[in-house]
Amino acid sequence: MNVMTHRLVAERDISERSADDMASAHHYVCWSRMQAEAGQPLETIIQRKELERRSNGGIFVWGVGNAPARLTRALARTGQPVRAIFSIMKSKPRPSDANAEDLLMWRAYLDADGVERSLPAGSIVTSRAGTASNRKRAHYALICRSDRVLDLDHSGARFDPDAFRNAGEQGRPVGASQVTALLRQVAGQRANGPYAVNMEADLVGAYWVRLTSPVPLACGAKAMLDRAEAMSVAAWLDCAQQLRGRRVADAVSHDCLL
Known part of the structure; x- marks a missing residue:
């Protein structure tokens, strides 16, 4: 290994250790604002994600x-808990999304090592x-897990983005x-935060891909x-297999998420 390569490897190791130290020292959440998307109302999307969750043993994949954020990989590698919080957008969906x-x-x-997985x-x-x-x-997704039924919660829990900052050095x-943003909590949340907590889950596996x-x-x-909405879990799995074809055959195990 030449001097330049050795220095680059050392700098990378220091950077990764710094990210690991940062990950263990703070409380993180992933906040995502949601609305109608890809021609489906939000309620229909939630119903579909609940079928995913039941089909996959608690795991669902939320497109964003x-x-x-650059820190995401370090958080996933160290197993730092990250709660995913979903809030309904205050604005109406754009026609290009709703229709x-x-x-x-x-x-x-792509997993954390750049390997393509189903x-x-x-x-x-x-x-x-x-x-x-x-x-x-390009499109991205949050890998989520929940042991609770997915639905839109309007019970009154609030989220205060002013109590958070974007994760990272700046x-x-x-x-x-x-x-959608990976956030670090820096202060207590106000009880009357401006956004509702409409759905929650935990990030798992590679977290954000x-x-x-x-x-x-x-x-x-x-x-x-x-x-x-009218499908059983078995019918949904058949539907997914029809739509995705041979890709589904490679995804019978959740090991690829870890």
């Missing part, structure tokens, strides 16, 4: 539009496909345009997803 017709389905993801057998993640001149090239306040293997979602397939 932005890449993970989207040109859709993609993502069938796999999503769990019962998971379906969709997104808008973009425009003819600007096709969507620690900027939460931006108004941030839809980049999705791969997108394929167009046909109109008939979209109609199947819209009927998810």
